[in-house]
Amino acid sequence: MAMMTLKRLHDLLDANQDKDGLIWQGACHDCQCEVKVTATPKTDGIHINGGSVYEPEADKFIMKCDGCFGNDPALRxxxxxxxxxxxxxxxxxxxxxNDGKFAEFHDRKMFDASIR
Ligand SMILES: [Zn+2]
Structure with a gap:
């Protein structure tokens, strides 16, 4: 799993203190529905709404809607x-x-070596 760590979430919030919180918006990784995930700091902790956010690589954010997260919390x-x-x-x-060789790659055919 590549869920964002709590420390990383705090670092992102600290870096965006001029805003009310963080917003990630885009398509759900699994079902492509529109997702808007918010992370809002409150006195009792950080409130996360609208889905879940993954950061499998630095600054590469991927979202899931709540339904897809419920079906499978792992990012695949x-x-x-x-x-x-x-x-x-x-x-x-x-x-x-290069483009020419890449086009030629798509023209290649799989060689079937199985014996019938
Ligand atoms: Zn979804």
Whole structure:
């Protein structure tokens, strides 16, 4: 799980003291519905409403609506998958290829080596 730590939440609130709290707005990671998560400091603690926020990498925030968080609190499939393939004789990540080679990659066909 990559839930935001309480210390990180406090640091973000401290860095935004001119505002009433924090707001994350965007699409739910799981169901794509619109989510608006607020974190508001009150005398009895920080009130978090509207969903949950994850920070799997520094300053990369991902939200879930309450319904999706209830179904599965774990954050899954949030990283791009790095695909390596052979290009001009050696293996390189496909997302680093030039446009021409990348287009050619999509024309490639999977070789089926199974025996029937
Ligand atoms: Zn959702």
């Amino acid at each position: 499939n949030y990283q791009d998958c790095e695909v390596y393939s052979r290009v001009v004789g050696y293996l390189r990540p496909v997302n680093q290829w």
